[in-house]
Amino acid sequence: MHVVVSGGSGFLGSHVCEVLVHRGDMVSCLDNFSSGRPQNTAHLLREPLFRCIPCDITEGVEVSEKVDAVVHLASPASPFDYGRHPLETLTVGSRGTENMLQLAVRHGARFVLASTSEIYGDPLEHPQSEDYWGHVNPIGPRSVYDEAKRFSEALAMAYRRHLGADVGIVRIFNTYGPRMRPHDGRVVSSFIRQALDGEALTVFGDGSQTRSFCYVDDLVRGLVALLDSQHTGPFNLGNPKERTVRELAELVRLVTGSRSELRFLPLPVDDPARRRPVITRAQESLGWHPRVPLEEGLRHTVDWFMSQPHALVRPPERSAVGRTS
Numbered sequence: 001m002h003v004v005v006s007g008g009s010g011f012l013g014s015h016v017c018e019v020l021v022h023r024g025d026m027v028s029c030l031d032n033f034s035s036g037r038p039q040n041t042a043h044l045l046r047e048p049l050f051r052c053i054p055c056d057i058t059e060g061v062e063v064s065e066k067v068d069a070v071v072h073l074a075s076p077a078s079p080f081d082y083g084r085h086p087l088e089t090l091t092v093g094s095r096g097t098e099n100m101l102q103l104a105v106r107h108g109a110r111f112v113l114a115s116t117s118e119i120y121g122d123p124l125e126h127p128q129s130e131d132y133w134g135h136v137n138p139i140g141p142r143s144v145y146d147e148a149k150r151f152s153e154a155l156a157m158a159y160r161r162h163l164g165a166d167v168g169i170v171r172i173f174n175t176y177g178p179r180m181r182p183h184d185g186r187v188v189s190s191f192i193r194q195a196l197d198g199e200a201l202t203v204f205g206d207g208s209q210t211r212s213f214c215y216v217d218d219l220v221r222g223l224v225a226l227l228d229s230q231h232t233g234p235f236n237l238g239n240p241k242e243r244t245v246r247e248l249a250e251l252v253r254l255v256t257g258s259r260s261e262l263r264f265l266p267l268p269v270d271d272p273a274r275r276r277p278v279i280t281r282a283q284e285s286l287g288w289h290p291r292v293p294l295e296e297g298l299r300h301t302v303d304w305f306m307s308q309p310h311a312l313v314r315p316p317e318r319s320a321v322g323r324t325s
Contacts, residue, residue, distance in 0.1 A: 007074030009036035067107040080185035086144040093148025127276035173238025177216030178304035195258035205267040207246030215297035218290040236277035
């Protein structure tokens with residue numbers, strides 16, 4: 001297939017591009033590098049099936065060759081990024097999503113939307129199934145990301161119902177692994193960077209809030225399975241094994257051999273108290289479930305961070321949105 005991947009030089013997008021190229025698909029990566037990094041896909045540039053097209057999808061998308069599938073990943077995805085770029089986040093979730101949908105419709109291509117567990121907000125239902133409509137503060141500081149993704153889902157389904165678009169939607173829970181940016185504000189990357197730097201690990205609240213951490217290789221398998229299917233979803237993709245943030249901090253200290261202390265800070269506004277996906281739909285329809293245990297995935301991620309010492313430097317001033325856990 002010829003697959004167009006928006007945000008293809010980001011953390012997740014680069015892994016998607018890599019898997020597709022290695023299985024024999026031609027991949028056109030679209031990225032404006034606002035949060036993606038050219039080095040994430042630099043190793044793919046020598047592959048004849050891969051090309052990177054610098055562009056801003058909010059300004060329109062033109063691909064001359066026949067397109068068989070579109071994977072829409074482009075969006076700031078960390079609080080640090082969408083806290084700095086709130087309007088851009090809303091624009092890529094609305095205008096950018098529509099431009100990618102229009103590309104898919106013009107070519108009769110499959111369209112896969114990367115949505116997020118953030119559409120559930122601070123959930124009142126636990127664990128979260130795809131039938132849950134969420135509990136989102138529409139005017140809070142996190143809303144620019146939460147509502148952008150909710151709108152993206154609504155737009156994709158409208159295109160499916162009224163224009164016959166071949167749509168698939170995944171809701172991605174906390175994903176981690178190599179190529180995370182050390183200062184992206186996510187809890188795994190923050191803890192690993194702090195542990196390797198000998199800094200205190202900053203835990204928001206008392207650390208009892210829970211998350212479900214999925215290794216990037218597992219997540220990409222699920223996303224590609226949806227791409228290859230005719231299912232619409234939405235599908236939760238995440239690890240149903242729930243962990244507290246404090247447990248994660250202790251595991252990162254163990255894996256890194258760090259003696260860093262824990263430093264407790266106030267919870268950010270609208271920080272979800274619990275997160276755990278119900279993945280029955282993905283198991284039954286896509287044959288998917290996560291395979292990589294958290295400790296194993298963290299060791300792979302730590303090894304990658306240790307191979308990137310230039311990345312372990314102090315970040316710019318942190319956004320007021322806080323860190324995602």
